[in-house]
Amino acid sequence: MEVTINAYVLDGSTNTPIAFANIGFVEKGVGTVSDENGKFRLNFDEAEIGLNGVLQISTLGYQTKTFKLVDLYGLLEKNNIIYLNPTTYSLDEVVLTNDKRKTIEIGNIMRTRATLGYWKDKEGLGGEIATRVRIKKDNTRLDTLKFDVVENQADSLKIRVNIYDYQKRYPAKNLLSQNIFYTLKSDIGAVAIPLTDYNIYVSEDIVVSIELVEVYGDKIEFAIAASAERGVAYTRSISQDKWERYSDTGMGFYLIASVPTGSGNKSEAREDPERITIYWDASLSQLSRSFDEEFDLLESYLKAVKAKEVRVIRFGAGWQENQDFNCEDCSEILAYLKSSTYFGGSGFEQVLQDNNFNAETILFFSDGESVFGPPLSPLNIPIFSINSQAEANHTALQDLSLYADGHYIDLSRINPKEGLGLMLNEVDDKVVYAQRSEELSLKGQVTASSGPIQGAKVWVKDTYNQVLTDTEGNYKINANSGDVLVVSFLGMLDKEVVVPEGGSLNVFLETDGELLDEVVIEAEKNQDDIKTPYGKKSRKALGFAADFILAEDIPPYYTNLSQLLAGLSGVQVIGFGDDAEFIFTRSIASSISNSSLPVIVVDGIIYTQDQRPFIDVQNIDNVAIFRGLAATNRYGSIAAYGAIRIETKTFALTGAPPETKPSALVTGNDYQEVLLPSLDSGAVIPEYLKSLYTASSFEQAKEIHQSQRKRYKQDISYFVDVSEYFLKWDAGYAKAILSSLAEVAPNNIQALRIMAYAMESYGFAHQTIGLHRQIIALEPTQVQGYRDLALALQQDGQYQEAFEVYKRLLSGTIDGLVLGATQGLLEHELQHLVAQHKDRISYKDLPTSLLKADFDLDLRLVFQWTDPNASFELQFVNPEKKYYQWSHTPFLAKERMLEEAQAGFTMEEFILDDNRSGKWLINVEHLGESDLLYPSYMKYTVYTDYGTDQQQIRTKLIKLYQQTSKVTLDSFYY
Numbered sequence: 001m002e003v004t005i006n007a008y009v010l011d012g013s014t015n016t017p018i019a020f021a022n023i024g025f026v027e028k029g030v031g032t033v034s035d036e037n038g039k040f041r042l043n044f045d046e047a048e049i050g051l052n053g054v055l056q057i058s059t060l061g062y063q064t065k066t067f068k069l070v071d072l073y074g075l076l077e078k079n080n081i082i083y084l085n086p087t088t089y090s091l092d093e094v095v096l097t098n099d100k101r102k103t104i105e106i107g108n109i110m111r112t113r114a115t116l117g118y119w120k121d122k123e124g125l126g127g128e129i130a131t132r133v134r135i136k137k138d139n140t141r142l143d144t145l146k147f148d149v150v151e152n153q154a155d156s157l158k159i160r161v162n163i164y165d166y167q168k169r170y171p172a173k174n175l176l177s178q179n180i181f182y183t184l185k186s187d188i189g190a191v192a193i194p195l196t197d198y199n200i201y202v203s204e205d206i207v208v209s210i211e212l213v214e215v216y217g218d219k220i221e222f223a224i225a226a227s228a229e230r231g232v233a234y235t236r237s238i239s240q241d242k243w244e245r246y247s248d249t250g251m252g253f254y255l256i257a258s259v260p261t262g263s264g265n266k267s268e269a270r271e272d273p274e275r276i277t278i279y280w281d282a283s284l285s286q287l288s289r290s291f292d293e294e295f296d297l298l299e300s301y302l303k304a305v306k307a308k309e310v311r312v313i314r315f316g317a318g319w320q321e322n323q324d325f326n327c328e329d330c331s332e333i334l335a336y337l338k339s340s341t342y343f344g345g346s347g348f349e350q351v352l353q354d355n356n357f358n359a360e361t362i363l364f365f366s367d368g369e370s371v372f373g374p375p376l377s378p379l380n381i382p383i384f385s386i387n388s389q390a391e392a393n394h395t396a397l398q399d400l401s402l403y404a405d406g407h408y409i410d411l412s413r414i415n416p417k418e419g420l421g422l423m424l425n426e427v428d429d430k431v432v433y434a435q436r437s438e439e440l441s442l443k444g445q446v447t448a449s450s451g452p453i454q455g456a457k458v459w460v461k462d463t464y465n466q467v468l469t470d471t472e473g474n475y476k477i478n479a480n481s482g483d484v485l486v487v488s489f490l491g492m493l494d495k496e497v498v499v500p501e502g503g504s505l506n507v508f509l510e511t512d513g514e515l516l517d518e519v520v521i522e523a524e525k526n527q528d529d530i531k532t533p534y535g536k537k538s539r540k541a542l543g544f545a546a547d548f549i550l551a552e553d554i555p556p557y558y559t560n561l562s563q564l565l566a567g568l569s570g571v572q573v574i575g576f577g578d579d580a581e582f583i584f585t586r587s588i589a590s591s592i593s594n595s596s597l598p599v600i601v602v603d604g605i606i607y608t609q610d611q612r613p614f615i616d617v618q619n620i621d622n623v624a625i626f627r628g629l630a631a632t633n634r635y636g637s638i639a640a641y642g643a644i645r646i647e648t649k650t651f652a653l654t655g656a657p658p659e660t661k662p663s664a665l666v667t668g669n670d671y672q673e674v675l676l677p678s679l680d681s682g683a684v685i686p687e688y689l690k691s692l693y694t695a696s697s698f699e700q701a702k703e704i705h706q707s708q709r710k711r712y713k714q715d716i717s718y719f720v721d722v723s724e725y726f727l728k729w730d731a732g733y734a735k736a737i738l739s740s741l742a743e744v745a746p747n748n749i750q751a752l753r754i755m756a757y758a759m760e761s762y763g764f765a766h767q768t769i770g771l772h773r774q775i776i777a778l779e780p781t782q783v784q785g786y787r788d789l790a791l792a793l794q795q796d797g798q799y800q801e802a803f804e805v806y807k808r809l810l811s812g813t814i815d816g817l818v819l820g821a822t823q824g825l826l827e828h829e830l831q832h833l834v835a836q837h838k839d840r841i842s843y844k845d846l847p848t849s850l851l852k853a854d855f856d857l858d859l860r861l862v863f864q865w866t867d868p869n870a871s872f873e874l875q876f877v878n879p880e881k882k883y884y885q886w887s888h889t890p891f892l893a894k895e896r897m898l899e900e901a902q903a904g905f906t907m908e909e910f911i912l913d914d915n916r917s918g919k920w921l922i923n924v925e926h927l928g929e930s931d932l933l934y935p936s937y938m939k940y941t942v943y944t945d946y947g948t949d950q951q952q953i954r955t956k957l958i959k960l961y962q963q964t965s966k967v968t969l970d971s972f973y974y
Contacts, residue, residue: 001045001046001047002043002044002045002046003043003044003045003046004041004042004043005040005041005042005044005072005076005080006039006040006041006080007039007040007042007076007080007081007082008034008037008038008039008040008080008081008082009021009023009034009038009040009057009082009083009084010038010081010082010083010084011062011083011084011086012083012084012085012086013085013086016038017034017036017037017038017039018034018038018059018062018084019034019035019036019037019038020033020034020035020036020059020158020160020179020181020213020214021033021034021038021040021057021058021059021062021084022056022057022058022059022126022239022240023040023042023055023056023057023126023239023240024042024055024056024126024238024239024240024241025044025049025053025054025055025056025069025240026053026054026055026056026066026240027240027241027242028044028048028049028053028240028241029237029238029241030042030043030044030048030049030238031125031126031238031239031240031241032123032125032126032238032239033125033126033212033213033214033239035214046069049069050069051068051069051070052068052069052070053068053069054066054067054068054069055067055068055069055072056240057082057084058240059084059179060174060176060177060178060179061086061087061177061178061179062084062085062086062087063084063085063086063087065082065084100260100261101141101258101259101260101261102258102259102261103143103256103257103258104137104256104257104258104259105254105255105256105257106133106134106135106136106140106254106255106257107131107133107208107253107254107255108131108133108226108227108228108229108231108250108251108252108253108254109254110227110228110229111147111148111225111226111227111228111252112225112226112227112228112252113148113150113225113226114226115226115249116150116151116223116224116225116226117129117223117224117226117233117235117251118151118221118222118223118224119212119220119222119223120220120221120222121220122154122215122218122219122220123238124212124237124238125212125213125214125215125238125239126211126212126213126236126238126239126240126241127211127212127235127236127237127238127239127241128162128209128210128211128212128234128235128236129209129210129224129233129234129235129251130162130164130171130207130208130209130210130233130234130235130236130243130251131207131208131209131227131231131232131233131234131250131251131252131253132166132205132206132207132231132232132233132234132250133205133206133207133208133253133254133255134205134426134428135202135203135204135205135206136268137203137259137260138203139201139203139259139260140201140202140203140257140258140259141196141199141200141201141257141258141259142163142195142198142200142201142202142255142257143194143195143196143255143256143257143258144192144193144194144195144196144255144256145161145192145193145195145208145253145255146190146191146192146193146253146254146255146256147190147191147210147224147225147251147252147253147254148189148190148191148224148225148252149184149187149188149189149190149191149222149223149224150188150223150224150225151188151221151222151223152184152185152186152187152188152221152222152223153186153217153219153220153221153222154186154215154216154217154219154220154221154222155186155216155217156183156184156185156186156216156217157183157184157212157214157215157216157220157222158181158182158183158184158212158213158214158215158216159181159182159183159184159210159211159212159213160179160180160181160182160210160211160213161176161180161181161182161193161195161208161209161210161211162174162176162180162208162209162210162211163175163176163200163202163206163207163208163209164206164207164208164209165204165206165207166204166205166206166207168380169232169245169380169403169404169405170207170234170243170245171207171209171234171243175200175202175206176198176200178198180193180195180198181213184222195255207234208253208255209234209236210224224251224252225252226249226250226251226252227249227250227251227252228252229250229430229432230248230249230250230398230402230428230429230430230431230432231249231250231251232245232246232247232250232402233245233246233249233250233251234246245403247399247402247403248399248402268425268426268427269424269425269426270382270423270424270425270426271360272304272305272306272307273305273307273359273360273361274307274308274309274360275307275308275309275310275311275357275358275359275360275361276302276305276307276309276310276311276327276359276360276361276362276363277310277311277312277313277355277357277359277361277362277363278298278310278311278312278313278333278337278362278363278365279313279315279351279352279362279363279364279365279366280312280313280314280315280337280340280365281315281316281346281365281366281367282314282315282316282340282341282342282343283316283317283342283343283344283345283346283347283739283743284342284343284344284345284740284743285345285346285367285369285743286342286346286366286367287342288389289365289367289387289388289389290388290389290411290412291338293388293411293415293416294365294386294388294411295334295337295338296416297386297409297411297416297419297420298330298333298334298337298363298365298386299330299334300416300417300420301363301420301423301424302327302330302333303330304420304424305361305424306327307327308326308327309324309325309326309327309357310324310325310327310330310333311323311324311325311357311359312324312325312333312336312337313351314337314340315347315350315351316343316344316345316346316347316736316739317344317345317346317347317370317372317735317736317739317742318344318347318350318731318732318733318734318735318736318739319344319730319732319733319735319736320350320351323336324357341706343706343709343736343737343740344736344737344738344739344740344743345370345371345372345736345739345740345741345742345743346366346367346369346370346372346739346742346743347370347372347735347739347767348366348370348372348373348374348375348376349372349373349767351364351375352364352375352376352377352379352383352400353377353378353379354379355379355381359381360381360382361381361382361383361384361406362377362379362381362382362383362384362404362406363383363384363386364383364384364385364386364397364400365386365387366385366387366397367387367389367391367392367393367397368385368387368392368393368394368396368397368400369392369393370742370770371739371742371746371752371770371771371774372739372767372769372770372771373769373770373773374393374396374399374400375396375397375400376400377400377403377404379404380404381404382404382405382406383400383401383403383404383406384401384406384407384408384409384423385397385398385400385401385406385408385409386409386411386419387408387409387410387411387412388411388412389412390412392410392412394408394410394433395433397410398429398431398433401429402429407422407423407427407429408429408431409422409423410431413431441477441478441479441480441503442476442477442478442479442485442499442503442504442505443474443475443476443477443503443504443505444474444475444504444505444506444507445469445472445473445474445475445506445507446458446469446473446475446487446489446506446507446508446509447473447506447507447508447509448492448508448509448510448511449511451473452469452471452472452473452474453469453473453489453492453509454469454470454471454472454473454901454902455468455469455489455868455901455902455904456468456469456473456475456487456488456489456492456509456901457486457487457488457489458475458477458485458486458487458507459477459485459486460477460478460479460483460484460485460486461483461484461485461486461496462484462933464714464744464745464748464751464933465477465478465479465747465748466747466748466749466750467747467778468749468779468782468904470781470816471781471816479499480499481499481500481501482498482499483498483499484496484497484498484499485497485498485499485505485507487507487509488869489509489901490868490869490890490894490897490898490901491511491512491890491894491898492509492510492511492512493509493510493511493512495507495508495509495510548622548623548624548625549564549620549622549623550621550622551620551621551622551649554617554618554620556618558617558618559617560578560580560617561578561580561582561615561617562578562580563617564617564620564623565582565623565644566895566896571583571584571625571644572584572886578614581597581609582597582598582600582609582644583597583598584598584625584641584642597609597641598639598641598642598643598644599635599638599639599641599642599643599644600612600643600644600646601635601639601643601644601645601646602615602646602647602648603646603647603648606635606638606639606643608638615646615648616648619648619649619650620646620647620648620649621647621648621649622646622647623644623645623646623647624644624645625642625643625644625645626639626642626643626644626645670881670882670883671877671881671882671883671921672881673966676921676923676966676967676968677965677967677968678967678968679924679958679959679963679967679968679969680959680962680963680967681967682962682964682965682967683959683962686717686718686721688708688711688712688718688721688722689721689722689725691704691708692704692705692722692725698729698730698733701725701726701729702733705722705726705737708722713740713744714744716741716744716745716751716754716933716934716935717932717935717959717961719737719738719740719741719744719755720738720754720758720937720957720959722737723735723737723738723758723762724758724762724957727762731762731763731764734762735759735762735764735767738755738758738759738762739755741754741755742755742771746774747778749775749778749779749782749785750866750867750934751934752771752774752775752778753775753784753788753866754866754935754937755771756768756771756772756775756788756792757864757866757937757939757957758937758957759771760792760939760955761939761955761956761957765791765792765795765796765955766792766795766796766797768788768792769789769792769793769796769798772785772788772789772792773789775788776789779904780814780816780817781814781815781816781817781818781904782817782903782904782905783809783817783818783819783820783822783826783903783904783905784864784904784905784906784907785904786805786808786809786814786817787805787809787822787825787826787829787905787907788864789805790802790805790806790809790829791829793805794833799833799837799840799841800840800841800842802833803830803833803834803841803842803843806826806829806830806833807830807846809826810823810826810827810830817903817904818902818903819903820899820900820902820903820905821896821899821903821905822903822905822907825907825908825909828909832946832947834846835947836947836949836951858912858944858945858946858974859911859912859942859943859944859946859974860909860910860911860912860942860943860946861909861910861911861912861922861940861941861942861943862907862908862909862910862940862941862943863907863908863909863910863938863939863940863941864906864907864938864939864941865888865906865907865936865937865938865939865960866906866936866937866938867906867931867934867936868897868900868901868906869897869901869928870888870906870926870928870936870938870960871888871889871890871926871927871928872888872889872924872925872926872927872928872936872938872960872963873885873886873887873888873889873924873925873927873966874886874888874922874923874924874969875921875922875923875924875925875966876910876920876921876922877920877921877922877923878918878920879917879918879919879920880918886908886910889927911946912974917973917974918973918974919971919972919973920971920972920973920974921968921970921971922968922969922970922971923966923967923968923969924938924958924960924963924966924967924969925963925964925965925966925967926960926961926962926963926964930961930962930964931961935959935960935961936960936961937957937958937959937960937961938957938958938960939955939956939957939958940955940956940957940958940969940970941953941954941955941956942954942955942970942972956969956970
């Protein structure tokens with residue numbers, strides 16, 4: 001329910017108006033400021049605030065008042081006046097002498113317009129822009145506040161200057177005893193606000209803010225310059241809202257101040273902590289750290305501060321272990337750390353999140369690198385990030401320390417003695433680390449006789465160092481002279497080339513004549529805009545596969561409908577030439593039963609598929625697909641399973657209808673196999689698993705694993721198999737083993753995707769967000785990475801973030817990305833996301849066609865595979881022993897696999913919409929050769945009660961490379 005409060009704030013003693021009091025619901029983003037007459041107006045949603053929500057009214061010189069909303073209603077029933085009682089100040093004694101003083105400048109003197117602090121909402125009264133200012137001398141008097149206005153479209157603004165005490169990283173008590181108002185005219189440039197008359201003396205760090213209290217005019221658009229150096233800034237969007245802290249930049253506030261002549265800097269020494277927590281990263285990548293320097297610094301610090309108690313936490317991705325020490329002799333701590341075993345990848349999700357030990361300082365030893373995301377912490381105690389490796393996530397480590405009022409100790413740049421000084425004293429961190437941009441040593445282009453090849457694999461032989469070519473066939477990779485480079489693409493012969501001197505290598509691929517005709521890859525010439533739910537978009541942005549084809553899209557060498565309809569999104573061609581039948585691939589029932597096939601509508605005449613006439617493909621003007629209600633509303637119940645509409649150029653058929661043919665699906669798809677083996681039943685158990693199977697305890701299994709690691713450190717299947725084995729003992733340890741893939745192949749999409757799919761099948765879906773972001777960073781034009789990220793965000797409850805990813809995909813705003821056959825699947829998932837979580841998503845700009853999921857489907861099956869070139873077949877068997885076969889091989893799905901390679905997706909969905917009850921089987925067979933370096937995996941996901949509140953998800957990781965004969969992947973009753 002929307003509520004509006006109109007009331008006045010008056011002085012309880014004099015009954016006079018209190019101007020510019022701060023009024024708002026605490027940390028709810030709803031607030032305002034009273035005007036010169038004490039009047040205020042507050043609009044809010046009662047459901048969002050809640051009857052126990054707290055309204056707070058405060059201003060200098062008066063006691064703060066708070067009301068629960070339910071009590072406020074009762075108060076305002078009597079009248080619309082709220083009284084504040086004046087405060088009797090008990091001021092600290094200020095001794096004024098005639099000592100000589102000298103003028104200094106403090107704060108952020110160097111300013112930049114590259115970053116701005118701004119106000120854009122005239123309703124945001126009470127909003128503040130603030131920055132921390134270091135105070136280095138006692139009894140510092142603040143005389144003038146200065147900053148630069150770079151934009152001001154208001155007629156004028158009234159602001160209030162606030163000076164806060166700095167406590168626990170945030171603004172605390174307001175140090176002023178009276179309001180300081182200043183009116184900003186519409187001019188831009190330097191602003192100087194005199195403060196001398198207010199006798200403001202400080203000896204500790206402060207936070208200086210300007211607060212918006214009144215806007216004159218219809219618009220605001222106000223911005224000020226930020227600091228050109230690192231610092232800490234704060235914003236508060238409206239009265240009584242919470243502060244937002246920004247540790248990467250300060251605002252461009254600086255002050256003219258004065259200090260007693262001859263006074264030295266006040267002590268910058270930090271207070272010695274009595275309790276310390278040490279986080280020690282024990283992932284594989286830390287074996288490259290400079291142990292001597294890190295241990296030297298740690299020993300020196302512990303001796304200098306004389307801490308009484310220390311907790312050491314060794315950690316990696318998915319695990320951590322604690323040990324507490326009395327710090328009379330720090331040698332025990334060093335010995336414990338020196339005994340550390342290093343394995344797995346690094347992960348920071350579980351570290352730096354709580355302070356149960358009540359530590360006063362944290363030492364964080366790590367390079368800050370992890371595919372799961374950078375280290376972050378909500379703690380309000382100093383954190384010192386300590387790293388000795390030149391190749392590290394310096395900016396993340398610096399941000400972590402700056403955010404927590406610590407310091408980043410970069411031992412790759414300074415020595416331990418210098419680092420100790422930074423830890424013992426309050427020193428500003430002025431170091432600026434450049435954004436990392438890896439220089440790749442080899443570049444070139446992959447082409448065929450028809451032109452550049454997009455999506456070709458390029459890798460250094462016998463390594464996980466692999467990249468894909470871009471839309472122009474270009475690649476960049478780290479490779480040394482003498483390395484062997486391997487290049488492959490579907491339909492082409494693999495090529496091995498020795499890397500020459502000079503850093504450049506172009507590769508020409510020959511057609512594999514025994515497998516496929518040459519792949520013709522040309523730049524898209526037709527840039528005409530086409531109509532989509534988001535308005536007109538270019539064909540290139542949407543990709544080839546869509547729900548329609550125009551005459552100009554039909555190549556002159558096409559002779560039958562099979563060739564043409566194979567390019568339509570969601571259409572599967574069964575059979576060959578004129579004998580083929582067409583189904584909507586996401587409907588398994590439609591694949592098995594002839595009665596469920598979509599109808600063919602030619603120039604307005606409806607045909608079942610077994611009665612369709614001959615059609616001259618070159619005489620077709622356009623083809624369109626209609627599904628669900630769109631089909632039945634247009635063509636009646638005969639089109640219950642969809643319609644394929646064809647309009648010819650002449651509006652006349654060019655040949656007589658052929659005789660009715662029997663359906664191959666009805667007469668040729670009887671399932672006659674007796675009983676197939678289950679998944680992995682025929683696989684050879686590797687020796688490393690046989691050894692682990694002998695373990696009778698978790699500790700014994702860990703010992704066996706530790707003895708195996710070096711032997712199998714480059715084996716993807718080892719990490720997957722062993723992590724799966726350890727799930728029965730400890731899920732965190734299993735995750736740590738699996739995360740080793742990120743250390744072995746940090747820039748290999750296939751390895752990272754195997755890792756992500758395995759984690760999702762283990763139930764760690766929400767922890768794969770960083771992995772999917774890393775995959776997108778490596779290949780930003782691949783659909784699969786974005787779609788997988790959207791799902792991970794959704795499963796983590798980040799519905800708005802997931803929505804934004806889907807929206808970017810479907811709106812065609814990602815440069816170079818082509819949706820291809822994934823468009824329908826993405827639309828389905830977006831529709832269901834909105835339908836299930838409308839209250840958590842801002843979807844107002846979403847096209848109407850995507851707002852409603854107009855289908856409820858009992859069972860949805862999604863298959864995702866890690867290798868785009870994997871050859872396999874899926875077989876779906878219904879309770880009546882009829883089957884549907886879906887092939888992913890170069891012989892039967894050439895165009896599909898080419899589209900996958902170029903658009904960057906490896907997934908398909910199937911909808912079980914059959915009303916027959918009974919047992920269903922799903923079989924799978926891997927038909928390609930097994931690659932020991934890059935084994936093929938498949939993620940199989942089952943959605944039951946799809947699209948409803950009762951939806952459940954079941955995920956399984958399939959070792960596709962082991963299924964060399966047909967096996968039953970799943971069976972269920974439906």
